[in-house]
Amino acid sequence: MNESTKILKVGIYERLSDEDRFKLNKDDDSESIKNQRNLLMAEIDKRPEFVLVDEYCDEDLSGAGTYRPEFERLIRDCENGKIDVVLCKSQSRFSRDMEVIEKFLHNKFIEWGVRFISLADNADTANAGNKKARQINGLVNEWYLEDVSNNIRSAFKAKMKQGEFISPFASFGYEISKEDNNKLIVDPEASVIVKDIFDLYLTGLGFTGIAKYLNSKNIPCPSLYKYLKGSKLNIISNRPREEIKWNTNAIKTILKNELYLGHLIQGKRTTVSYKNHKIKMKNQKEWIKIENTHEAIIDEETFNKVQIAMKERTKPVKINGIVHLFSGKVFCLECKHYMRKKNSKKHEYLVCSNNRDGYDDCINKSSMRYDILENLVLEAINEKIKKYYNQSELNNLDSKNKANRFLEKIKSLEKQKENIEKEISKTRNYLKNLYEDKVNGIITNEQFKDLITDYNKNEDKYSNQIKSINSEIAYYKMKEETSKNNDKIFSKYQTLTELNKFIVDEFVDKIYIGNLNKETNTRDIQIKWNFE
Ligand SMILES: [Zn+2]
Numbered sequence: 001m002n003e004s005t006k007i008l009k010v011g012i013y014e015r016l017s018d019e020d021r022f023k024l025n026k027d028d029d030s031e032s033i034k035n036q037r038n039l040l041m042a043e044i045d046k047r048p049e050f051v052l053v054d055e056y057c058d059e060d061l062s063g064a065g066t067y068r069p070e071f072e073r074l075i076r077d078c079e080n081g082k083i084d085v086v087l088c089k090s091q092s093r094f095s096r097d098m099e100v101i102e103k104f105l106h107n108k109f110i111e112w113g114v115r116f117i118s119l120a121d122n123a124d125t126a127n128a129g130n131k132k133a134r135q136i137n138g139l140v141n142e143w144y145l146e147d148v149s150n151n152i153r154s155a156f157k158a159k160m161k162q163g164e165f166i167s168p169f170a171s172f173g174y175e176i177s178k179e180d181n182n183k184l185i186v187d188p189e190a191s192v193i194v195k196d197i198f199d200l201y202l203t204g205l206g207f208t209g210i211a212k213y214l215n216s217k218n219i220p221c222p223s224l225y226k227y228l229k230g231s232k233l234n235i236i237s238n239r240p241r242e243e244i245k246w247n248t249n250a251i252k253t254i255l256k257n258e259l260y261l262g263h264l265i266q267g268k269r270t271t272v273s274y275k276n277h278k279i280k281m282k283n284q285k286e287w288i289k290i291e292n293t294h295e296a297i298i299d300e301e302t303f304n305k306v307q308i309a310m311k312e313r314t315k316p317v318k319i320n321g322i323v324h325l326f327s328g329k330v331f332c333l334e335c336k337h338y339m340r341k342k343n344s345k346k347h348e349y350l351v352c353s354n355n356r357d358g359y360d361d362c363i364n365k366s367s368m369r370y371d372i373l374e375n376l377v378l379e380a381i382n383e384k385i386k387k388y389y390n391q392s393e394l395n396n397l398d399s400k401n402k403a404n405r406f407l408e409k410i411k412s413l414e415k416q417k418e419n420i421e422k423e424i425s426k427t428r429n430y431l432k433n434l435y436e437d438k439v440n441g442i443i444t445n446e447q448f449k450d451l452i453t454d455y456n457k458n459e460d461k462y463s464n465q466i467k468s469i470n471s472e473i474a475y476y477k478m479k480e481e482t483s484k485n486n487d488k489i490f491s492k493y494q495t496l497t498e499l500n501k502f503i504v505d506e507f508v509d510k511i512y513i514g515n516l517n518k519e520t521n522t523r524d525i526q527i528k529w530n531f532e
Contacts, residue, residue, distance in 0.1 A: 163290035262296035406480035
C-alpha cells in the first residue's frame with residue numbers, strides 16, 4: 001500500500017425488504033443479505049484505502065419504513081465520525097424515500113464529511129456531477145415502491161384468503177414450518193407455557209398475577225424467548241435483560257388470541273400508505289379469518305371459559321371496593337391529611353387519617369358519614385349546574401359567536417391547504433409524464449434535469465406554505481376549544497339524581513372536611529371545584 005493513501009473507514013449497509021421476501025422463491029437469493037454482503041466485501045478488497053469498520057443490516061423491513069434500527073445506528077456512527085464511507089449495493093437499499101436521500105446524501109453527509117457509494121447504480125457523492133442522477137434515481141425508486149407496494153398488498157391479501165400465514169414471526173407457542181414458510185406448527189416448549197397461562201387464569205389468578213408467577217419461575221417472555229431461539233431482534237439486544245419480562249399486556253394478548261384455537265386471523269391492521277407506515281386498525285368486518293389452518297393449542301371449551309371469565313372479572317368496582325366515589329379527593333380541613341374510609345356494620349364513614357390511638361395529632365375526631373357527604377356533594381353539583389345555566393344565558397351568545405368565528409377561520413385555512421395539496425399532486429403527475437417522455441426520448445436529459453430543478457423549488461415552496469397553514473389551524477383550534485370548553489361540561493348534565501365516579505372526577509378537585517362543632521352540631525365542608 002502507498003504511504004500517502006488516506007485510510008477510509010467504511011461501513012456497509014444491507015437491507016432485506018418486504019418486496020424481496022415476497023418476490024423471491026427459495027432458489028433465488030440474488031437480493032439476499034449474503035449476496036449483498038459478498039458484493040460489498042469484494043469492492044472493499046478491490047480498494048486498498050478502504051477498511052471495513054462495521055456492518056449494518058436491517059432484515060424484513062421495507063425501504064420506506066420509518067423503523068430501521070440498524071439504519072439509525074449507521075446514521076449515528078456517521079454523525080460521530082466513526083465512518084468515512086457508506087457503501088451499499090444500490091441507492092434504493094439505502095432508502096427509496098426521496099426526502100431521506102436529499103437529507104443525507106446531499107446535506108448531512110456533506111456536513112459530516114461522509115461519502116456515499118452505491119455500486120449497482122454507480123452513485124458516488126465524491127463525484128459532484130453525480131447529484132442529478134442520484135435525485136432522479138430517488139424519484140424513480142419512490143414510484144417503484146408505490147407500485148410494488150400496491151402489488152404486494154393485493155398478493156398478501158390473496159395469500160391470507162387461502163389461510164397462509166404471512167407474518168415473518170410466529171406468535172408465542174408456534175413456529176413457522178421449515179418446509180412451508182406459510183404454515184404454523186406447534187412449538188413444543190412454548191405451547192406448554194401457553195396452556196399454563198390459560199389454566200392459571202381459570203384457577204382465579206389475574207393478568208398481573210400470572211405475569212408475576214411466570215417471572216418468578218424465570219420463564220422467558222415471548223420476545224426474550226424469540227431472542228434465545230436465535231431471532232435477530234434489535235429491540236431486545238439494546239435493552240437490559242432484566243427489563244424483558246412478562247407483563248399484564250402480554251398475558252392479556254395471549255388469553256384473547258384465537259390463533260391458539262387453530263384459526264388464522266390476519267389483515268387486522270393496514271398501513272396508511274406506502275410511505276407513511278403508521279399502522280391503522282381495520283374494521284373487524286374486514287379481517288380475514290380462516291378456521292382450522294393449523295394445530296390448536298387450546299381446546300374450544302377452555303378458551304370460551306376464559307373469555308367469559310375475562311368479561312366478568314373486568315366489571316367496574318363497586319363503591320365498597322378499593323376505588324370509592326371520592327377516592328383521593330377528601331382531606332381534613334384542620335390538618336390537611338387525607339380522610340380514610342372506615343366501615344362499620346351500619347354505615348360507611350370517613351375519618352382523618354392523622355389520628356392514632358394515644359397521640360392527639362388532629363383535633364378533627366368525629367367521623368363523617370359517607371352517604372351524607374354524597375348527598376351534600378350531589379346537591380352542590382346540582383346548584384353549580386343551575387347557576388351556570390342562569391349565567392350562561394347572558395354570555396352564551398357571546399361565546400358561541402366567538403367559537404363560530406374561529407370555526408370559519410379554520411374552514412377557510414383548510415380550503416387553502418387543500419388547494420395547495422392539489423397543486424402538489426398536479427406537479428407530481430406532470431413530472432411523472434415528463435419522466436416517461438425522457439424514457440421515450442421525447443425530451444433530452446438536459447431538459448429533464450432543468451425541469452427537475454424547478455420541480456424541487458416548487459416542492460419546497462409548497463411545503464413551507466403548508467407548514468405555516470398547519471400552525472395557524474392549530475392556533476385557531478386551540479382558541480375555539482377553550483371558548484366552548486365550559487359549555488361542553490355543563491351541557492352534558494341537566495339535574496343529577498345520582499353521583500358516579502366519572503361525574504365526581506369531572507367536577508370535583510378536592511373536598512375538605514372540618515371539625516364537628518358539638519354545640520351547634522355543624523361542621524365546615526368545602527368543595528374545591530375543577531373550575532370556577
Ligand atoms: Zn385532621
